[in-house]
Amino acid sequence: MLGRRVEGSTATTVRVGGRELLSFAGTGYLGLAHHPEVLDAATEALRRCGLSASASRTTSGNFADHEHLEEALAEFMGVEAAVLLPDGWLADEAVMEAYGDELDTVLVDADAHASLWISTALTRAQVIDCGSGDLMRLHALLDRHGEHHLAVLTDGLYPMQRRMPNLHDLLQLLPRTALLVVDDSHALGFLGEGGRGSLSGAGMKDSRVVTTGSLAKALGASGGFVAGSAGTVERVRRRAEAFAGTTPIPPAVAAGATAALRVLEREPVRVRRLRAHAAHLTRIGEALGQEHPQVSVPVLALPLPDEERGRTLERALQEAGMFVPWTQYGGGAGALKISVNSEHRSEDLDRLQAVLEAHWLRP
Template identity: 35%
Template sequence: MPLPSAFAHWFDGVESTRRAAGLRRELSPRPADSPLLDLASNDYLGLSRHPEVVAGAVAAARLWGTGATGSRLVTGSTADHHALEDDLAAFTGAESGLVFSSGYTANLAVVAALAGRGTLVVSDAGVHASLVDACRLSKARVEIVPHADVAAVSAVLRSRSEERALVLTDSVFSADGDLAPLRELHAVTSRHGALLVVDEAHGLGVRGDGGRGWVHECGLAGDPGVVVTATLSKSLAAQGGVVLAAERVRAHLIDNARTFVFDTALAPPAVGAARAALAVLRGDPTLPGAVLHRAREIAAFAGAPRPDSAVVSVILGDAARAKAAADACRDLGLAVGCFRPPSVPEGTARLRLTARASLTDGDIATVRDVLGRVLARSAA
């Protein structure tokens, strides 16, 4: 039976437009034994196949089963969920933690449950899509300010009529890899009685003492005016998300966050893997420094600015040019990210390269060779 004609015609038009702009996307299964050198994933510490992390997932599956069986408020909370929350809070210096099924749902929860009608939300223009969607769901008045513009944040807060206000930022911005001016933002939010919400997805495990995050590095860990979200699927090589905040915030989310109340809990194997990865990180605090060292080597090969995170962004401009460069890297054995609109602004399509602590000197030599060849060809 065919699609309704209105949808078929709409799909045809949208797909044709995207294809002409070089923005058509396709899914490609990743083989378990891929021969490609990976500079595309967010496995920053190289722990996704670490034997202790795999063993943590297996042990949790054997103890609790493969699925969470229900929401956290029904049957989905295990002793391991609570232990992971305690582990993450202690590691990052937060008063409490609350684990979600993904970093996306954690961000939706925080903004939707802490905002609402009669609240102002001030959002950096470069935040992750999950925070963009959270703003749309919040029913609050939302003001988007230029990227990393503390003065603009201050001006909006100063002129507001709403009693409550949230300020949203990533700690490390996912496309460019740059750091948010957290100390300055915190000074502004404190002065104006607002909460600062920081997404540490790309900071946890990479920045801060032993990988405790950019919030911790900025001296803001445990501050009751700061709410931190993070994902367990990057440096911690698992799945899921967490909110790290004051205990009163945690209690409010348990009662009011729809993506907590109505979502099935994080599966026990992911909980076990995340706890094991955190234990590996605690046992080897040199891992974050190794990530930054490799990222800076890669940036030098690519002619990119010296990075302050695991992300190296090589802006090529045109979407088709970026896609062709990414395909050429793949043909030479190197997997790289290709970010095109709407993930990045028009005219800034790019290769997004991500470092890992586990990259070897031989890997780095391969990266140097491939990038040299591909970028020279792209510039010609």
């Protein structure tokens, strides 16, 4: 099912049906897709390199802009190296292509993103659902399978469930030879020091950790990456067809993403604003009867399984000048999915709350 057709956007608005609406949608958590420095860098590279790399990185499609972004990402995250993939989904698959042969057991968090789950089809290892951040269950499973070659797959932040896995304790439990794959798509730019991700300061340099992510969220670009030790990156480059057999992101997008990283490094205040808005969103949720979450995140999914009621609320918000999509993500139960970014003003969230409170009980 397609969402509404968007004709244009800024960091906080979308044009839908010819009308400019205040947007509470998407995952551009830091509003960087529209930052002037990002657009200038992308435009310069677009003119210098054209629209596409037009070949894989292993042939003639390896541009300086790709390498600059990989270096900038590794430096920002405090790891030895990073490698780009065409998107975040393929980044998860690339890790499994690189390591899957040698694994006997793969433990996956029940809420892990579909890309992590689907990546397990690329290994012949036994795949075990280890529950939603259930460390006790994981402990028992590790006791049983600990001597095997094993990997644990988890997201670094679960925005829909509004929870964070306890990566620190997980690393304590993990055998020395095991692998911990963390999809940090939603944590990069939000968690950790200056938005350096879920493992920032605690575990990023652990050689058992492999981090993956999407550039299409806080960095406002497009593409994916695998980050970790130089050995991991080399392995992905050598073994993953998701890397060798695909055309990389356009050099212009890589240049834009590098500029976005620079802005993020220079302006940690964006991350602080985003966290303040996430806390505000938690209060809005509570005012509407939602439980207090384990962690405040920039996303709030208000469950509304009935499509007609969902669409009615979506329309009421639109009449009040706001864009908040009702979605049935992955065929699951319908919800009004609200997201905020660092460029919203506090008054924007107050406006949203007023309309939601007026309609929530009688959508």
